[in-house]
Amino acid sequence: MGNDGGSIPTRRELVREAARNPSTAQLKETQRELQEHLWATCPLSHKQLLRPIVSDCAGNMYNKDAILRFLLPGDEVEGISSKADCEEMLAGRVKGLRDVVELKFEIDTEGEGHPSAKLDKRESWLCPVTAKQLGPNVKSVYLVPCGHVFSDEAVRQLQEDKCLQCNEPYAEDNIIPILPTKVEDKQKLIARSQRLAEQGLTHSLKKAPGSKKRKNKGNGDSTAASETRASNGEALSKTTITKDTPSATSRSNTSTPTPSAPNGIKNAATAMLTARVLEEENEKKKRRKLIGANDNISSLFKKDSKDAQYRNSDFMTRGFSLPATSKK
Secondary structure, X not given: OOOOOOOOOOHHHHOOOOOOOOOHHHHHHHHHHHHHHHHHEOOOOOOEOOOOEEEOOOOOEEXXXXXXXXXXXXXXXXXXXXXXXXXXXXXXXXXXXXXXXXXEOEEOOHXXXXXXXXXXXXXXXXXXXXXXXXXXXXXXXXXXXXXXEEEHHHHHHHOOOEOOOOOOEOOHHHEEEOOOOXXXXXXXXXXXXXXXXXXXXXXXXXXXXXXXXXXXXXXXXXXXXXXXXXXXXXXXXXXXHHHHHHHHHHHHHHOOOXXXXXXXXXXXXXXXXXXXXXXXXXXXHHHHHHHHHOHXXXXXXXXXXXXXXXXXXXOOOOOXXXXXXXXX
């Protein structure tokens, strides 16, 4: 029958086909499947991408609530992968909300009534200039700091220095490709993040926490004058605040109180989302405490028992033992 001492098989007989490198078509197909997955799924929570969606300096997209859960203190947070996996995936690119930009998509309202859209249960995002559907088949970009999303074709052909929707100015360096596949685009994004870090700025062009202001050494008189003006302005602002405090307190007493933003977040939408995430985490902690306070469940894990037979044991280690019989 073979391999019983009578015959020795050679490698040529065992290995019918040698290992081959994947072809160009196979590589393109794998890249297309990966792009479709990343355009539809958040890599942190492994859930469907739903607005609000944010992007980091590498052009990757995440659900905003997943980023907020990752930034919460603690080793393990429900709703996302383990903190170690998330940190490995983000590679230090996201340390706060200043390191991400919220993306603003144009929604296809006309195609919502289509049967395929109802079955897919996903929003259709369009380029507001070319009306092309944004996705893995269309190279898309967004602008910093406004976050409006366009097709790369529209931005390159128009060659404007202001956003086509909000009219906010931007530089060519702040055109960020979404989920870039070319090595050149990835290298440009890495170089941009390094330049911003040297300037003490984050991906959203906001000042990085802990960065120091650079003083202008060229004009000493102008800096001194600006410092005196700033100090005078601070003194005036303090006096106006102290004068207006009684009226402000009276107005606050009469008006309805507004919920304060958690952790000093000024953006109302971000503050509401953060409050919702914190509320969900508190509810989960309360449920765990209630389960621990249940006598029926906690009795299974008690290790102190009046019976010496079951002392220092729980329901997993308790077994049936025959009572000792007296010898006659």
